[in-house]
Amino acid sequence: MSSTGSASSKRISLASGDEKTGLGNYFIANYPPFSFWKPDFIPEVVAALNKTSRPNTPLGLYVHIPFCRKRCKFCYFRVYTDKNAREIEEYLEHLLREVALYVGQPAVRGRPLNFVYFGGGTPSYLSARQLRDFIGELRRLMPWDHVKEATFECEPGTLQKPKLETLRELGITRLSLGVENFNDAILEENGRAHRSAEIFRAYEWAKELAFPQINIDLIAGMVGETWDNWRECVRQTLRLQPDSVTIYQMELPYNTEFSKAVRSGQALPLQLADWPTKRAWVDYAFRELLAAGYEISSGYTVVRDKNQVQFLYRDALWHGADLLGTGVASFGHIQGVHFQNHTEWDTYLQSLRSNQLPFYRAYRCEPLELCVREFVLQLKTGQVDLGYFRAKFHEDLGARFGEELAWLREMDYADLDDQRLTLTRAGLLQVDRLLPIFFLPHHRTNRYV
Numbered sequence: 001m002s003s004t005g006s007a008s009s010k011r012i013s014l015a016s017g018d019e020k021t022g023l024g025n026y027f028i029a030n031y032p033p034f035s036f037w038k039p040d041f042i043p044e045v046v047a048a049l050n051k052t053s054r055p056n057t058p059l060g061l062y063v064h065i066p067f068c069r070k071r072c073k074f075c076y077f078r079v080y081t082d083k084n085a086r087e088i089e090e091y092l093e094h095l096l097r098e099v100a101l102y103v104g105q106p107a108v109r110g111r112p113l114n115f116v117y118f119g120g121g122t123p124s125y126l127s128a129r130q131l132r133d134f135i136g137e138l139r140r141l142m143p144w145d146h147v148k149e150a151t152f153e154c155e156p157g158t159l160q161k162p163k164l165e166t167l168r169e170l171g172i173t174r175l176s177l178g179v180e181n182f183n184d185a186i187l188e189e190n191g192r193a194h195r196s197a198e199i200f201r202a203y204e205w206a207k208e209l210a211f212p213q214i215n216i217d218l219i220a221g222m223v224g225e226t227w228d229n230w231r232e233c234v235r236q237t238l239r240l241q242p243d244s245v246t247i248y249q250m251e252l253p254y255n256t257e258f259s260k261a262v263r264s265g266q267a268l269p270l271q272l273a274d275w276p277t278k279r280a281w282v283d284y285a286f287r288e289l290l291a292a293g294y295e296i297s298s299g300y301t302v303v304r305d306k307n308q309v310q311f312l313y314r315d316a317l318w319h320g321a322d323l324l325g326t327g328v329a330s331f332g333h334i335q336g337v338h339f340q341n342h343t344e345w346d347t348y349l350q351s352l353r354s355n356q357l358p359f360y361r362a363y364r365c366e367p368l369e370l371c372v373r374e375f376v377l378q379l380k381t382g383q384v385d386l387g388y389f390r391a392k393f394h395e396d397l398g399a400r401f402g403e404e405l406a407w408l409r410e411m412d413y414a415d416l417d418d419q420r421l422t423l424t425r426a427g428l429l430q431v432d433r434l435l436p437i438f439f440l441p442h443h444r445t446n447r448y449v
């Protein structure tokens with residue numbers, strides 16, 4: 001793709017013009033970029049927690065379970081593969097202590113919890129007994145009477161039917177299965193712990209137990225992926241008919257095993273697809289799924305029926321909800337302030353032992369930054385209602401981003417009328433590559449993390 005050629009496109013340049021899959025982050029998870037969040041700003045999050053909350057702001061809880069059976073070679077999350085049962089119990093005790101500290105804060109006290117997300121890591125790494133004890137206590141500390149959605153991420157090989165029964169009984173409404181690929185050789189090559197037989201087994205159990213929503217995660221462009229295999233992955237997905245399918249495009253952030261190999265000059269054992277190929281794979285999957293009756297719900301997700309299948313966690317966060325991010329290295333947001341927890345095991349536990357919330361860094365957003373943040377995040381759905389931003393932030397984004405929006409239209413990445421910006425398929429398939437053009441000038445940097 002070229003980013004030059006016409007009058008309005010002269011000023012626009014994409015951060016990466018290179019279409020090879022190089023080292024670095026592609027996925028935009030938040031705004032302003034994490035590199036602007038600092039330990040010096042922690043008093044801002046403490047102050048935000050000390051103020052009573054704005055009315056009608058939904059409240060969510062994210063719980064990070066950082067344990068995995070094995071480290072995937074493309075993984076950049078804070079995960080541990082070597083913790084014993086005693087250390088896991090210790091971690092869960094400290095997580096509960098963290099939640100208890102939040103419950104006493106003026107910004108949280110008395111507020112109903114609207115959604116919960118167990119992410120990782122591998123939440124399903126925990127045993128049925130650990131889950132029962134931990135989630136039971138969590139629900140005692142923060143009741144789920146108003147929780148409309150409780151998502152739980154699973155690695156298929158860690159699931160047994162009694163564990164799934166426990167999750168269903170505990171109130172999990174949305175099960176997200178980290179399938180990633182259906183080919184055992186590719187799963188092995190990329191360091192995944194599970195195999196395809198475990199996917200099919202776990203999926204059948206989840207269906208039998210009638211979880212309200214089952215999502216399947218896939219990754220387009222795992223090392224060793226081919227067109228033939230990708231078609232087969234899509235065929236298998238269609239055969240299972242999950243309520244939603246989420247497809248990420250493989251990236252190479254700096255601290256993964258694959259990236260370390262590339263940096264030390266070793267060639268990857270198998271080919272890694274370039275970005276146009278990954279986009280073509282996602283496009284193919286979207287087309288097949290749409291033909292089977294699914295609908296696009298974001299640049300990554302299709303759902304069987306938009307009226308029935310919601311993703312409250314995503315939509316609430318992308319519309320400015322508060323999120324208590326708990327667990328080591330977790331990210332949260334409270335009353336306009338971003339924060340991240342300590343990223344090291346010992347430091348995280350030590351803060352909680354001292355009855356301190358374990359903040360590592362924070363960033364207080366200005367009103368315009370909050371507006372741009374929601375715009376950038378909502379653009380990932382492929383549709384943005386500009387009237388929403390006029391009403392909520394008193395910002396005319398059509399005028400503020402006139403040049404950028406004209407460029408998107410010239411490149412056939414978007415259509416625009418007075419009210420609505422709609423990304424074309426070409427725009428949606430590379431939405432994370434386009435989003436930085438909307439960053440405020442002082443946030444345009446190559447360092448995202």
Ligand code: SF4
Pocket residue numbers: 067068070071072074075076077079120121122155178
């Ligand atoms: S299962 Fe997920 S969190 Fe665990 S190592 Fe693999 S990618 Fe990372």
